Amino acid sequence: MSGVAESAVPQWFAELFAHRRWIRRVDPFPHVYARDVFVPEFYLRLTDELARVRRERPEAFGSVAVDYGAVGAQLAELRDGPLALFLSREWHDLIARIAGVATTGDVEGSVHHHPPGSPQGWPHNDLNPAWFKDPAPGLDEVGTVTPEVDLKTGARTPEVFARETVRAVAVLFYFGNPDWRPGDGGETALYAQLGANPVPALTIPPMDNSLLLFECTPRSWHGFIGGNTVARNCVVMWLHRPKEDVVRRWGGNSIAQWH
Template structure:
């Protein structure tokens, strides 16, 4: 890296740090290890994100599609938001911050989207996010990130034209950032449910509800026991950024065992 590029990287890092309101992020051990934070971004930048999301929904509604056939949210991929302030979630600085907090060696691959649940959305299904993802091309460099491109490589299944290079990685850190839910109050639904444990054949365990408060987040290393879901029952629109950084498949197998990876 040249002297000029080092200076540019330092300036970029300083600008990134200026986006945060404070560093009082709380580590919690129950029901599984996670980090919780309120007032994540400074008010001006948070407002830019909500304004940008509203503008994209108003001006480019064709970008929003159903997230999954059995899931009540529609969404827009981070790859479609690179010309907005929401691109912060697809930056190398954010990738490195998230991986560092979780203590994970991440690949530079970022997967995610903004999810929108309309009023009255149903309860989701418990899942742990220990899933694979395929990314096109060579591994990103130390200052880059790679986003999925389903037009080249199917993100979930890796299907592609013959000769097209792709890499399989496994979700390593999950982040849920809540925005565009002004004035949320207890009883209005739409929380994220975290489960203490969820073994096959057992009764539903105790759960912790994370409220969808604006400008707050939850972050956790993805493991076989990070069971969570959308708790449903929201009486108003509920919006969030849902994203992951990844680790290599070899590391995931070494850490958890290949049989613990949940294929689609």
Template sequence: MTGVLESPAPALPGWFAELFAHRRWVRRALPFPHVYVRDVFAEGFYRRLAEEYERIRRDRVDEFFAVSERYSADQISLPDLQDGPLALFSSREWHDLITGVMGVQTTGDVEGAVHHHPPGSPTGWAHCDLAPAWFPGDPPGPDEIRLPSPTVNIHNGTREPDVTARETVRAIAIMYYLGNAEWSPGDGGETALFAHLNGQDAPPPDLLVPPLNNSMVMFECTPRTWHTFAGNNVADRNCVVMWLHRPKSDVVQRWGEHNIVQW
């Protein structure tokens, strides 16, 4: 079951709306509710994003670091990408567009990075992304966003005694693909979505989202939004991966604290 959304919203600033190629964003019901978009941005702006990422990958490769021991990607974080077109993903306009499309109330806290998987990367593990995240200071105002800070450990809130922080939980996951080679079926590197898990083992995916340049998939994080990197990519696979957040109390009320996945 699918439906077509009218996005971006017409209430957004004209300069921002002009960045997008069209307003036909597709809502899919299976294997869990998600939104899929082909040709997100107009060709000229996509080219600027891809060229900027190519420059960063070439000139700042020493700033990339491993995502985790369990995951084959390295990354450069959004807070380190604030002086070029990739800063769009840290803007309040982008935040408000995504929350409006998804219909999820969020806090204005934004976490994310550009992930790079080298060729032949292994399959990841299926997970739901309903995980905690700690941000510094007071909640951002209606025209602000808050990014992670080195003063607060985003995973567990560890900080110096004089530093304040708030615990949130991931609310919306977004994956925007860019800077990839021309992709064909069989090239691997997709994002796998699952309707069910069999204990600790992931079954064959119910849907594979291809890493097509200038495309995007996003979904509300719930206890059942199981997904992973499908691996076995024949070429580099690059993707902006980011999350918007909601208050922990909202998640506890809706699904119970036991469904929050700790790091």
């Protein structure tokens, strides 16, 4: 991995990371995988915060999507503790630099909780549109989801201005899963191709303090494998790019519209 301990990164931020051994893989599509992402002290703060939020604010967790087994709590609503790291400009810039993608500074994300026995998800590439309120964030800020603009449709009142972007980089950080063991299910499946019954080319285990990130492209097919016998928790988040960049690179029809 490059970037964690570079001079441009604040010392407080660099000290959160356990090491720089993040692995780049090319199959079945380019992605980065890392184990032991954060130092134990900060990782413990993250898991304690997850437990606190689930205990004290169960109403923060709502349905993620129709026919999807997880419930989620928006990161934008969890900014009063260590989970705020994932909405920091430092984290945004690190992920964008590792992915090698020029982004808008806008971030969407939530904490997902899959209870035991959650159903299998469906393969998708995350190349979806996303609307954010104007103005665009500054160089030391991030834009987040706001109630004034519908993330998926851009619906808003006439006096509100918004920008259409497209998801550019997906990040899954697995935490709060101490009971998970190989064979317990709940992995993230990566697919080389789709078909009537697609078979994962690679599965990413939800091991504590591990991370998966990849650029969202027309071929970044992935999905929740389901069948988990223990709960699975993770942060799921996206960085974004201008829509015109996607149109220029892959064409407008490549954007996976919401249904």
